[in-house]
Amino acid sequence: MSEFHGIFSPVCTPFSPGDQSIDEDRLRRLIDFQLDNGVHGIIPCGGTGEFPTLSFDERKRVTEVCVDQVNGRVPVMAHTGACSTREVIELSKHAESIGCGSLMIVPPYYEVPTDDQLVAHYAAVSDAIPLPIMVYSIPAHSKINLTPELLHRLAEIPNVTMLKDSTSDLTQFQRIVSELSDKLTIFNGSDVGALAGLIHGAEGCVWGVANATPKACVNLYELVIERKDFAGALNLWQDLYALNYFFETEGYAATAKAATRMAGVDIGVPRDPFTPLTSEQESRLEKLMEALGALAEPVGATAD
DSSP states (O other): OOSSOEEEEEOOOOBOTTTOOBOHHHHHHHHHHHHHTTOSEEETTSTTTTGGGSOHHHHHHHHHHHHHHHTTSSOBEEEOOOSSHHHHHHHHHHHHHHTOOEEEEOOOOSSOOOHHHHHHHHHHHHHHOOSOEEEEEOHHHHSOOOOHHHHHHHTTSTTEEEEEEOSOOHHHHHHHHHHHTTTOEEEEOOGGGHHHHHHTTOSEEEOGGGGTOHHHHHHHHIIIIISOOHHHHHHHHHHHHHHHHHHHHSOHHHHHHHHHHHTTOOOOOOOTTOOOOOHHHHHHHHHHHHHTTOSOOOTTOOOO
16 A cells, blocks of 8 residues: 555644744644554645745744654655745755655645646646655635646646545546546545545545544544445544534634644644634534544543
8 A cells, every 4th residue: 555545634833822933842742643643644834734824934844843753653745835836846845855755735826827837837846856746626725626637637747646635526526536546646635525535535635624633534534445334434424524514614723723722732823813713613613522522631530
């Protein structure tokens, strides 16, 4: 089996109270929490890691800390997407130099490139860095839908070997799996579509909810892919879906940080201008975490 399978966690970026600087100690604790609960890979500076709020140097530093803390235990796939090709190449060369084994790259956003420009963008990165590349389809944010037709072109680029599909379009997803699974390792990236993606051919999930519930996310993967226990997976999914829906509708970064704190790892709050959840939102979130058995035990609690 390829090393690119299972649950890849796009880790949150913890910020210190007050100045909102990168809190490296909390980041290291978060990574260990992920690995202790079985995730198969770590992705620094993804959307869950609030990469648009990070400076260029901060993105490099967060990636360095992740590589150091993981210390070879699982693959580290650096997200190096940016609006200019030269920035992507610089971040990607840095990721390679510190030991990352692969790259995730969202298309340039804000001003939308044409298909030809997008293909040239990924080809330039592939020419500059010899690492496997996961292209990232998230049209709700990048305004670019990596359709099967476009993916056929991208898959011809030597180092483009993986896809993260966050479209939530199951019909298109099934077509991609049918036409391209011999060329691309396909990951589901839609939180609320995780079960459907795994059942319909994804080899894993890039899943921000794994910051707070890594064990449940890994369990879902194992039930579907390794044990073929679809009834068990559906049973787990009932509560896991409700939590995923909350993440996607109530403010993703704020929810990820609140839920991860509830799981026992305090990673602070989102960076400005984004704000923490309200007390009412936290109350509802706590009930969802409790239903999954994902709340941290109170200090001093003992097992029966």
